[in-house]
Structure formats: structure tokens, C-alpha cells
Amino acid sequence: MRVALIYPHYGHKVFNENLSLVDREFGRFPYISYGYVARCIKEWGGDVRLFDAMATGIGYEETFRRVKEYNPDLLGFAAHSAQTLPDTIAWAKRMKADSGLPILVGGYEAGRYSAEIMHHSCFDYLCTGQAQGFMSPFLDAFQKRGDFKSVPGLVYRSGENVVSSSVPAGRIAFNDFGVPDRSIFDHSAYYSHVSQRRNFTIGVSSHGCPYGCSFCCMANTGHDAKSAEQVFAEIQDCYQNYNIREIDWFDPLMFLQKRRIVDICERIQAAKMDLYWSARTRADTLIDSASGQIDEKFIETLASSGCKRLFIGIESGDQDVLQNINKGLRTRDLHKLFSSLRAHGIRVLGFFMIGNPGETAATVRKTVALAKSLPIDYAQFSITLMKPDTQLSAQYMVPAIGFDYWREFIKGTVVERVLPSPWTRLRREEQERMAYWAYVSFYFRPTMIARSLRRVESFAELGKYARVAAKILMRYIVGFFKRTN
Ligand code: SF4
Known part of the structure; x- marks a missing residue:
């Protein structure tokens, strides 16, 4: 077969x-x-x-x-x-x-x-x-x-x-899945826009997230994590059998169980692996819950095991907007935290969103100002969307459109279209324009350009950044002239 x-x-x-x-x-x-x-x-x-x-x-x-x-x-x-x-x-x-x-x-x-x-x-x-x-x-x-x-x-x-069929689907704990068979992949073909090494792959060490951000389809989905032993078996498989030297963990919230992460890090260190890795997490998982202080020991452990990058959702520079999306984050703590990560050689990619509930041009400006004030190496500015299986969709989809767009889209009865964002007065064109402006404003600063040039490890990496930067700048300039003509 x-x-x-x-x-x-x-x-x-x-x-x-x-x-x-x-x-x-x-x-x-x-x-x-x-x-x-x-x-x-x-x-x-x-x-x-x-x-x-x-x-x-x-x-x-x-x-x-x-x-x-x-x-x-x-x-x-x-x-x-x-x-x-x-x-x-x-x-x-x-x-x-x-x-x-x-x-x-x-x-x-x-x-x-x-x-x-x-x-x-x-x-x-x-x-x-x-x-x-x-x-x-x-x-x-x-x-x-x-x-x-x-x-x-x-x-x-x-x-x-x-x-x-007459038998419902069973449910098996993620820990019992074992190691995925990576022999089917051509590992030399994969990369991310910020990856630095090849072979590169992604991994998933846990499913779900217990937090309740209104824009996120992972909200309130619990947490089902593999043990440190299982995760390390997967890392060894990547390292020894496929010459993988960089892993990007795609878990929505990898650091929820810190003891598990420390265990994984200690195993990587004990095996003396020359491995880079990155993960997605919330900023507050890097704070010690007992003392309320930055968990320097945890950060040190991450860095010592090859953690080079963290993807952290910041979403907005406006505290009211953060409350509207149920993010549960205080932006005032971030500067010190990200400085500590940078001091340990861990780069931060901050996720920001434009077009959130209650968003105005003024709150977008606050978001971009926050992004520029933080010691982060990358920023991604995306448009807030009525994604499937989110609280935003459940609340706004039918009142705004009259039906469940995603179901009809999959059936093929409606065409691909821009979805409304009735929670903000900013129109989609304005949101996109501000997103381009945010990129230009964040990346085209002398300090950022100098820092980007300092950290590139190869001509290929430099070429990749230069290509994206040139396209964003061109797009922004063309948009600017269109608006002024
Ligand atoms: S944005 Fe992050 S913290 Fe919020 S629900 Fe999604 S995965 Fe969880």
C-alpha cells in the first residue's frame, strides 16, 4: 500500500x-x-x-x-x-x-x-x-x-x-504520539524569514493555550504537553539523523510549564549539542511568579541551551486596547525584560496587531512608538482579522456579514474577500497603510539598520533582509505618492 x-x-x-x-x-x-x-x-x-x-x-x-x-x-x-x-x-x-x-x-x-x-x-x-x-x-x-x-x-x-462511522474519534494524549517521522521531509528546503541555520525544521512540543485572547483561535484550548524526555528524543532525532541545527518550536505557548522547559534545556546542554532554537511564549512566562521579578535564572538556562529567539505577542501599545482583546499584559514591564533577554543573546520578535477592537490612528501610533522603544530585533505588524474559531468571529461574524463566512468559504459558495472589522473605525485600507508605515518606521532607523547588519551571519541572510526591506520601502513610497497625487 x-x-x-x-x-x-x-x-x-x-x-x-x-x-x-x-x-x-x-x-x-x-x-x-x-x-x-x-x-x-x-x-x-x-x-x-x-x-x-x-x-x-x-x-x-x-x-x-x-x-x-x-x-x-x-x-x-x-x-x-x-x-x-x-x-x-x-x-x-x-x-x-x-x-x-x-x-x-x-x-x-x-x-x-x-x-x-x-x-x-x-x-x-x-x-x-x-x-x-x-x-x-x-x-x-x-x-x-x-x-x-x-x-x-x-x-x-x-x-x-x-x-x-459508528465509532467516535478517540483522543490520545500528545505525549503518546511519539516522534514524528521526519524521513519524509527534505530538510534542506525549509527556512523561516528569521532563521539563521540549515538544516532548519519546526517542532511542536505542546498543544493548546489556556489564555483567552479574543483574536486567537488557540484561546481557551487547555494545554497538552509532551514530557521533556519525549521532546528531547525528538531533538536528538533531528540532530543526529537529519543534521538539523535550528528548530523553531511552533507551540502557541511553549513555556507554560517552566520545569519541563528547564529539563529540556538541561538535556540539550548535557548532550553538548550545537543547536539553535526558538519558541513562542507570553512575556509573563519569563517573570518569576513568586517574586514578580524577571526570572534571570530561567533566561540564563534558555540561553545556555541555544535559545536564540523568542516570538512574543505584545499586540498593542495601548493598555485599553490590550484590555479589549483580553491579552492580560502590562507593557510597562517589557523594556527591562527584553533588555535582559538581549543581554543573554536572545533576540525578541514582537508581534503587534493593527485594527484591534477600539483601535484608532492614535492607538496605532502608540503601538509603533512602543515597538520602537523596546530592545527588540524584529517586529511583525499584522492586521486583526475575524479568524475562524475566535471570540471575535463568534461575536461579530453573523451581525456584520449575516452568515458564517468561513463555512461558506470552505464550501465554495462565497468568494475570497476582505472581512469587515466592525470593532474599529479604521478601514482595512487605513489598517494596511498603517501597517506599512509601522514596518518602515520600525526598521528604517539608523540604529536598527546598524544592528541588523551587525548580527547577520551570512551573505544569504543579508540578502534575505535586504530584499524584504527594499520591497516594503518601495511599497510604502508607491502608496505615499498614490495618496498625494
Ligand atoms: S495569543 Fe498567545 S496567549 Fe493569547 S490565546 Fe493565543 S496562544 Fe494563548
């Missing part, structure tokens, strides 16, 4: 939170969930190959030629994000038409939008839950053309109908 996992080419969407230019330059990342799927398929006894069009930069025709050469029995697609699902569906439709092969779809959004996805007849099977506990009974049934009714969490076609 051969299974071809397809990762199509995803394009920028007009409603995206990032400016199109930023989206294009963001990087190429392995879709690690496919590593878990591959592991399940191999444990069952099947063969699996990944066709990552995004990483290799190849189009549909060449991807299909390679898939055909592999001669699979089954195609696999991932529904990992509602915003990009139409791209997945478009590729699945073409592959179905060109190959006639059965298609299985799974992923984070497959359970939530199963009816909308199965509305598209190109999909034969849909996994509503995790690959673990699903793949083996599914492949058994698929191979024997047998009893799909007892496959946990399966939605499938039976004649003209779409039916669900």
Missing part, C-alpha cells in the same frame, strides 16, 4: 492578517503533522511519500507527474487551516480528475468543518480526529474494501450519501 501525502502551493489571501509581501517572505515550513501520519502508515506496514509543492516551489503539473511516478493507492490531503482550505480543495479536485485515485483528508480543521469539506466530491474519506488510533483501522478497511463503519472518527461516501 502506497500513500502519497500532498502539500499544495498556498497563496496569499486578501483577508490574511499579514501583508501580502510579508506572507510571501515568511519562509517554508515542514507540515509536521504529516510526520505523524507517515509514522502511523509505516507502523501499519504501508509506504508513504510526501510531495511538498510549497517547499520545492513546483507547481501542480510537476507535482502530479511525480505523484504518478510513485503510483500510490491513496492520496492524502491536510485541512490545517480554514483560510487555505480552498487551495487544498482546488488541488484535490484536479488530482481526482487526473488520477481517479481515492482521497483521504484529515488535519486540524477536518473535524470542525467535515460537512463543508465533504461537500466537495473529490474527497472520499475524512478523518475527524487524530491520525493515531485512526490510520491503522482505516487502512485495514481500505485494503480489504471492508467495513468502514467501525473505523473511529471516519466520515465517508456510501453511494450518493456522506455517512459517519
Whole structure:
């Protein structure tokens, strides 16, 4: 049994939170969930190959030629994000038409939008839950053309109908997933806009976040973390088997359990690994909860184990706006904290948002002023969006649009469009214009230019920054002249 996992080419969407230019330059990342799927398929006894069009930069025709050469029995697609699902569906439709092969779809959004996805007849099977506990009974049934009714969490076609199996999807703790099978990835193809080393990969050591930020689809999703032992086994696998020297941990909030992180860091240090790593966390996880002071010891431990970069959501420079989005953050503590991180050689990328509830031009200016006042090395200014499965969507979507846009978007009954942001008087064009201004204002300062030049470690890295900077500057200048003519 051969299974071809397809990762199509995803394009920028007009409603995206990032400016199109930023989206294009963001990087190429392995879709690690496919590593878990591959592991399940191999444990069952099947063969699996990944066709990552995004990483290799190849189009549909060449991807299909390679898939055909592999001669699979089954195609696999991932529904990992509602915003990009139409791209997945478009590729699945073409592959179905060109190959006639059965298609299985799974992923984070497959359970939530199963009816909308199965509305598209190109999909034969849909996994509503995790690959673990699903793949083996599914492949058994698929191979024997047998009893799909007892496959946990399966939605499938039976004649003209779409039916669900009689067994609900099981739930397995993340710690029991094991190490994803990274042999399916070409690790030399991946990078991020701020990564410094190759081979580069991403990892996920925990799922969910217990905080309640209104714009975030991870809000109030609990926390399911792998043990330090499991995470270190994955790091060793990356380091020893795939020559990976930089890992970007994509957990929404990696440092929630600090003891676990210290344990991981100590293992990396004991193994004397020459590894860079980065993570996403909240600023307050770097504060000692007992004393209320910066947790210098924790920061020292992070730095000593190769932590080079932290991605921290700051979102706004206005305390009222922060309260409106339920961020629970005090900006006054940040300067000292980020100075400490910088002193330890850890660069901070601050996430900021423009177009938040209650946002005005004045609050955007405060946000940019805060970004410029902080000792951070990178800033990302995105547009606040009515993302699927967020409190903002739940509160504003139907009153503003009249229906659930994301469900219809996945079904293909509405076109891609800019979504309203009724929580602010700033129009989308103004938000985008201010985002460009924010980038220019933040990055085109003599101190930032000098610092950026000092820290680049290769000509390739320098070229990457120069290209993005030139494009942002050009875009801003063109926009300025358009407005003044
Ligand atoms: S923005 Fe960060 S802290 Fe807030 S809910 Fe999302 S992951 Fe959690």
C-alpha cells in the first residue's frame, strides 16, 4: 500500500492578517503533522511519500507527474487551516480528475468543518480526529474494501450519501504520539524569514493555550504537553539523523510549564549539542511568579541551551486596547525584560496587531512608538482579522456579514474577500497603510539598520533582509505618492 501525502502551493489571501509581501517572505515550513501520519502508515506496514509543492516551489503539473511516478493507492490531503482550505480543495479536485485515485483528508480543521469539506466530491474519506488510533483501522478497511463503519472518527461516501462511522474519534494524549517521522521531509528546503541555520525544521512540543485572547483561535484550548524526555528524543532525532541545527518550536505557548522547559534545556546542554532554537511564549512566562521579578535564572538556562529567539505577542501599545482583546499584559514591564533577554543573546520578535477592537490612528501610533522603544530585533505588524474559531468571529461574524463566512468559504459558495472589522473605525485600507508605515518606521532607523547588519551571519541572510526591506520601502513610497497625487 502506497500513500502519497500532498502539500499544495498556498497563496496569499486578501483577508490574511499579514501583508501580502510579508506572507510571501515568511519562509517554508515542514507540515509536521504529516510526520505523524507517515509514522502511523509505516507502523501499519504501508509506504508513504510526501510531495511538498510549497517547499520545492513546483507547481501542480510537476507535482502530479511525480505523484504518478510513485503510483500510490491513496492520496492524502491536510485541512490545517480554514483560510487555505480552498487551495487544498482546488488541488484535490484536479488530482481526482487526473488520477481517479481515492482521497483521504484529515488535519486540524477536518473535524470542525467535515460537512463543508465533504461537500466537495473529490474527497472520499475524512478523518475527524487524530491520525493515531485512526490510520491503522482505516487502512485495514481500505485494503480489504471492508467495513468502514467501525473505523473511529471516519466520515465517508456510501453511494450518493456522506455517512459517519459508528465509532467516535478517540483522543490520545500528545505525549503518546511519539516522534514524528521526519524521513519524509527534505530538510534542506525549509527556512523561516528569521532563521539563521540549515538544516532548519519546526517542532511542536505542546498543544493548546489556556489564555483567552479574543483574536486567537488557540484561546481557551487547555494545554497538552509532551514530557521533556519525549521532546528531547525528538531533538536528538533531528540532530543526529537529519543534521538539523535550528528548530523553531511552533507551540502557541511553549513555556507554560517552566520545569519541563528547564529539563529540556538541561538535556540539550548535557548532550553538548550545537543547536539553535526558538519558541513562542507570553512575556509573563519569563517573570518569576513568586517574586514578580524577571526570572534571570530561567533566561540564563534558555540561553545556555541555544535559545536564540523568542516570538512574543505584545499586540498593542495601548493598555485599553490590550484590555479589549483580553491579552492580560502590562507593557510597562517589557523594556527591562527584553533588555535582559538581549543581554543573554536572545533576540525578541514582537508581534503587534493593527485594527484591534477600539483601535484608532492614535492607538496605532502608540503601538509603533512602543515597538520602537523596546530592545527588540524584529517586529511583525499584522492586521486583526475575524479568524475562524475566535471570540471575535463568534461575536461579530453573523451581525456584520449575516452568515458564517468561513463555512461558506470552505464550501465554495462565497468568494475570497476582505472581512469587515466592525470593532474599529479604521478601514482595512487605513489598517494596511498603517501597517506599512509601522514596518518602515520600525526598521528604517539608523540604529536598527546598524544592528541588523551587525548580527547577520551570512551573505544569504543579508540578502534575505535586504530584499524584504527594499520591497516594503518601495511599497510604502508607491502608496505615499498614490495618496498625494
Ligand atoms: S495569543 Fe498567545 S496567549 Fe493569547 S490565546 Fe493565543 S496562544 Fe494563548
